[in-house]
Amino acid sequence: MSSGPSRKRSRRTSGPARETGAPGEDPGAGPPRAVPERVELTVGRIAAGGGCVARWPDGRVAFVRHALPGERVVAEVTSEARSYVRADALEVREPSPDRVEPPCRRSGPGRCGGCDFQHVAPAAQRRLKADLIAEQLLRLAGIDGAINVESVPLDGNSEYSETGLAWRTRVRFAVDRGGRAGLHRHRSKDLEYVEQCPIAVDAVNELGVTKERWVGAHHLEVASSGEGGPPVIAVDSGRRTLVDPPVLPAGIVANGRTVAGPTRTRYPVRGHVFDVSAGVFWQVHPRAAGLLGDVVLDWLAPRKGDRVADLYAGAGLFSVLLAAAVGTDGHVVAIERSGRACADLDDNAAAFDQVDIVRADVTPEVISQVLAATDLVVLDPARTGAGIRVMEALAGLDPPPRRIVYVSCDAASFARDLRAMLDRGWTLDKFRAFDLFPMTEHTETVALLLPPNDGSPDRRI
Numbered sequence: 001m002s003s004g005p006s007r008k009r010s011r012r013t014s015g016p017a018r019e020t021g022a023p024g025e026d027p028g029a030g031p032p033r034a035v036p037e038r039v040e041l042t043v044g045r046i047a048a049g050g051g052c053v054a055r056w057p058d059g060r061v062a063f064v065r066h067a068l069p070g071e072r073v074v075a076e077v078t079s080e081a082r083s084y085v086r087a088d089a090l091e092v093r094e095p096s097p098d099r100v101e102p103p104c105r106r107s108g109p110g111r112c113g114g115c116d117f118q119h120v121a122p123a124a125q126r127r128l129k130a131d132l133i134a135e136q137l138l139r140l141a142g143i144d145g146a147i148n149v150e151s152v153p154l155d156g157n158s159e160y161s162e163t164g165l166a167w168r169t170r171v172r173f174a175v176d177r178g179g180r181a182g183l184h185r186h187r188s189k190d191l192e193y194v195e196q197c198p199i200a201v202d203a204v205n206e207l208g209v210t211k212e213r214w215v216g217a218h219h220l221e222v223a224s225s226g227e228g229g230p231p232v233i234a235v236d237s238g239r240r241t242l243v244d245p246p247v248l249p250a251g252i253v254a255n256g257r258t259v260a261g262p263t264r265t266r267y268p269v270r271g272h273v274f275d276v277s278a279g280v281f282w283q284v285h286p287r288a289a290g291l292l293g294d295v296v297l298d299w300l301a302p303r304k305g306d307r308v309a310d311l312y313a314g315a316g317l318f319s320v321l322l323a324a325a326v327g328t329d330g331h332v333v334a335i336e337r338s339g340r341a342c343a344d345l346d347d348n349a350a351a352f353d354q355v356d357i358v359r360a361d362v363t364p365e366v367i368s369q370v371l372a373a374t375d376l377v378v379l380d381p382a383r384t385g386a387g388i389r390v391m392e393a394l395a396g397l398d399p400p401p402r403r404i405v406y407v408s409c410d411a412a413s414f415a416r417d418l419r420a421m422l423d424r425g426w427t428l429d430k431f432r433a434f435d436l437f438p439m440t441e442h443t444e445t446v447a448l449l450l451p452p453n454d455g456s457p458d459r460r461i
Contacts, residue, residue, distance in 0.1 A: 037076070037077045038074055038075065038076045038077075038090070039056065039057055039074070039075060040072065040073070040074050040075075040093065041054045041055070041056070041057075041062070041064075041072070041073065041075060042054065042070070042071070042072050042073075042094075043064050043067045043068070043069060043070070043071055043073060043089070044069055044070075045069055045131065045135075046069060046128045046131050046132055046441075047063055047132075048132060048136075048412065048441070049063060049065075049116075049441070050065055050116030050117070050440070050441045051063035051064050051065040051067065051086070051087075052064050052067045052068065052069055052071075054067075054075070054087075056085050056087075060080075060083060060084050060085055061083065061084040061085075062075065062084065062085045062086070062087050063084065063085075063086050063087070064087045064088070064089050065086075065087070065088050065089065065109070065116070065186065066088055066089040066108060066109055066119060067089040067092075068095075068096035068098055068099055068119070068120060068124075069096065069128075070094075070096055071089070071092055071093075071094055071095055071096050071099070072092075072093040072094035073089035073090075073091060073092050073093060074089070074090050074091035074092075074093065075087040075088065075089050075090065076088055076090050076109070078186075078187070079187065086187070088109035088110065089109070090109055096124075098120055098121050098124035099119055099120065099121075100119060100120065100121050101119075102118035102119050103118065103163070103165060103198055104118050104197075104198045104199075104439075106183075106192055106194055107119070110185065110186075111185060111192055112183045112184075112185060112186075112192040112194065113183070113184050113185050113186030113187065113188065113192075114183050114184075114197070114199075114440070115199065115439040115440055116439070116440050116441045117438075117439050117440065117441065118439055122151075122163065122164045122438065125164070125435070125438065125439070126149040126150075126151065126435050127149075128441075129149045129433070129435065129441065129442075129443045130146075130147040130148060130149045130433065131147075132411060132441065132443075133147045133149070133411040133433055133443065133445065134146070134147045136411040136412045136414075136415045137411070137415050137418075139415070140412065140415035140416050140418075140419055141415040141416070141418045141419040141422060142419065142422070143415070143418070143422075143428065147431075147433060148433065149433045149434070149435050149443055150432065150433065150434050150435060151435055152285065152287050152288075152291060152434050152435055152436055153287075154166070154167060154286060154287065155286075155287075164199070164438030164439050165198045165199055165438075165439075166198070166199065166200070166201055166202065167199060167201065167284075167285055167286065167438060168197070168199045168200045168201060168204070168284050168285070169200075169201050169203075169204070169223065169224050169225065169226055169284050169285070169286055170204075170221060170222065170223040170224075170282070170284045171197055171200050171204050171221070171222050172219060172220070172221045173209060173210065173219060173220050173221070173222070174191055174218075174219045175214045175217040175218060175219055175220060176191055178213070178215075179213035179214045179215035179216070179217065179243075180193060180210070180213065180214075181209055181210045181212070181214055181217075181220060182194060182210065183197070193210065194210055195210060195211070199438065199439050201224055201226055201286070203224035203226060203231055204222050204224050204231060207222060207224075207231055207233075207248060207249070207250055208248075209222055209233065209246075209248070212246035212248070213246070214235065214242070214245065214246070215242070215243040215244065216237045216240040216241050216242045216243045217235050217236065217237045217240075217242055217254075218236050218237055218238050218240070219235075219236055220233055220234065220235045220236070221233070221234045221278070221279065222250070223265050223276075223278065223282070224265065225265045225266055225267045226286045227266060227267065227268060229262070229265070229266055230249050230250045230251060230262065231250045231251070231265070232250060232251040232252075232253065232262060232263060232264065232265050232278045233248070233250050233251065233252045233253070233278070234253050234278035234279040235252060235253065235254040235255070235259075236254075236255060237254060237255060238255075242254045242255075242259075245259055245260075247260075251263050251264075251278070253277075253278040253279070256279075256340075263277060263278055264276055264277045264278070264344070265278075265282070267282060267289060269289045269290050269293055269317065269321075270290060270293055270294075270321060272320050272321070272324070272348075273348075274289075274315055274316065274317065274320070274344075274348050275315075275344060275347060275348060276315045276344055277315075277340050277341075277343070277344050279340065280314065280315050280338065280340050280341045280344055281314045281315070281338075281341065282314070282315060282317075283317075283436070283444075284436075284437075285436040285437070287436075288434075288436045288444065289317055291434065291436075292317075292380075292407060292434075292444065292446065293317060293318065293321050295405075295432065295446050296318055296321070296322075296378050296405050296407065296446070297321055297322070297325060299403065299405050299430060299446070299448040300322070300376045300378060300403050300405055301403070302322055302325040302326050302330070302375075302376055303326070303375075304326060304327045304329055304330060305326060305327065305329040305330050306325075306326045306330050306331075306375040306376055307326075307330065307331045307332075307333075307373060307374050307375050307376075308322045308326060308330065308331070308332045308333070308374065308375065308376045308377070308378070309332075309333050309335070309370070309371050309374045309376070309377045309378070309401075310322065310332060310333070310334045310335070310378050310379075311335050311362045311377065311378070311379035311380075311381070311386070312335070312336065312362060312379055312380050312381045312382070312386075313334035313335060313336040313341070313345055313357075314336060314338075314341050314345070314380070315341055315344040315345055315348060316334060316344065316345035316348040316349050316355075318378050318380065319332050319334040319345060319348075319349055319355055320348055320349050320352065320355070322376075322378070323349060323352035323354050323355045324352070326354065327354070328353070328354055329354075330354055331354050331356070332352070332354055332355045332356070333355075333356050333357075333358060333370055333371070333374075334349070334355060334356070334357050334358065335358045335360055335362055335366060335370065336357070336358075336359060336360075337359065337360060337361045337362075339359065342357055342359045345357055358370060362379070362381070362386065362390055363389075363390065363393075364389050364390060364392070364393035367390065367393040367394060367397070368393060368397075371394075371397060371401075372397075373399070374397065374401050375401060375402050376401055376402055376403050376404075376405075377394065377401045377403075377404045377405070378404075378405045378406075378407065379394075379404070379405075379406055379407070380406075380407035380408075381408070381413075382409075383409055383410040383413065384410070384413055385408065385410060385413025385414060385416060385417050386406075386413075386417050387417065388416065388417065388420045390417075391417045391418075391420035391421055392420055392424070394421070395420065395421050395424040395425075395426055396424070400451035400452070401451065402451070403448060403449070403450060404421075404426075404448075404449040405446060405447065405448055405449070406418070406446070406447045406449065407444070407445070407446050408444070408445045408446075408447070409437075409442060409443070409444050409445075410442075411443070411445065414445060414447070418447065418449075421449055424452070425451075425452030426449050426450065426451060426452060427449065427450045427451075427452075427453075428447060428448075428449060429448045429449065429450045430446075430447065430448040431445065431446070431447050431448075432445065432446050433445045433446075434446075
């Protein structure tokens with residue numbers, strides 16, 4: 001995420017400004033910019049990026065945000081390329097029955113870019129996400145089947161599925177040159193200055209970081225566990241100096257240095273307590289860690305004495321849960337490249353001598369050196385996925401792991417990686433998708449992969 005509005009170079013003039021042009025027009029700005037083109041069109045299927053596909057009058061593909069499949073809208077160009085245009089739906093002439101009034105007044109064309117589906121009923125959001133996943137699996141992995149994106153109620157509150165609000169425990173804000181914090185507008189360096197974010201948990205909103213001045217900061221990230229204890233704010237100021245940071249009921253860590261404690265957020269999961277430092281990855285939905293932990297344990301079905309690998313281990317969620325399952329006769333190797341995450345993992349797994357931590361990138365070379373005779377593997381990479389070479393290395397382990405569980409937050413990178421396994425005889429045995437990012441296009445998916453048996457991969461879900 002960028003640091004805020006770009007600086008504009010000022011230009012001095014040696015005399016008074018020329019009195020030409022319309023009132024309020026910058027006489028030194030050159031010819032006026034053309035008014036963005038607006039057209040009326042009918043939009044089709046959902047596309048990656050949160051927009052719907054349509055056809056512009058000149059034949060180019062159009063990706064139209066703030067629309068729904070089947071709607072007739074008036075759209076305005078926001079950017080364009082030779083083969084496509086991006087546009088916003090400014091007016092809806094024929095609305096979809098799935099359209100609702102956005103609960104956030106900051107959403108809509110030209111406003112905050114954090115949410116894609118504020119205008120969509122929650123149940124319809126999940127159907128759109130299912131369509132996105134199905135399209136990526138078919139196109140990239142050759143998998144054809146119906147997808148169900150599951151609702152994840154907060155604390156058993158059934159009404160959660162009807163709102164999709166107050167779930168985000170970690171929010172990243174950009175900061176402008178004057179020290180004001182805000183959220184980026186869609187595909188823009190401009191900021192939307194918000195008082196509160198409706199999808200954030202109360203503990204984040206009540207802190208009031210956008211009411212303060214963060215002079216010198218590029219961006220900041222507020223994290224709260226929702227389990228009590230103060231939030232922690234991670235500030236990145238790059239080469240600049242953070243000047244007079246606000247005094248808030250929160251921990252503040254600037255560029256890795258403690259300004260005010262605490263420096264870590266605490267998350268209880270399945271009887272274990274995880275301390276996570278500012279800036280270290282943790283799932284943002286309050287129920288995500290426990291839910292994903294349950295599925296991973298269920299599908300890997302670890303036995304006492306198993307040898308397990310946790311790739312992209314982060315602060316150690318799966319490493320700790322699996323260490324408890326395999327017992328002292330088992331072994332868990334956790335591979336993670338971040339030094340701060342490894343430090344957290346070391347603390348979180350302190351009670352388990354059977355956990356070994358390897359600080360390294362996940363590469364084919366590391367897999368061949370570290371994962372010999374591994375029974376089970378779980379991997380939870382970043383949005384870019386593990387990559388084909390890593391998946392080929394996993395598929396080529398001899399003997400192969402008994403089971404591999406792949407946790408993903410991006411359907412396209414997962415489908416690409418899955419294809420590499422399928423082409424080497426592995427089977428997609430189970431697949432689930434969870435709506436852990438309501439109001440956005442994103443989902444979390446979990447897949448169980450089984451090693452080759454008859455050499456004929458099953459490409460159905």
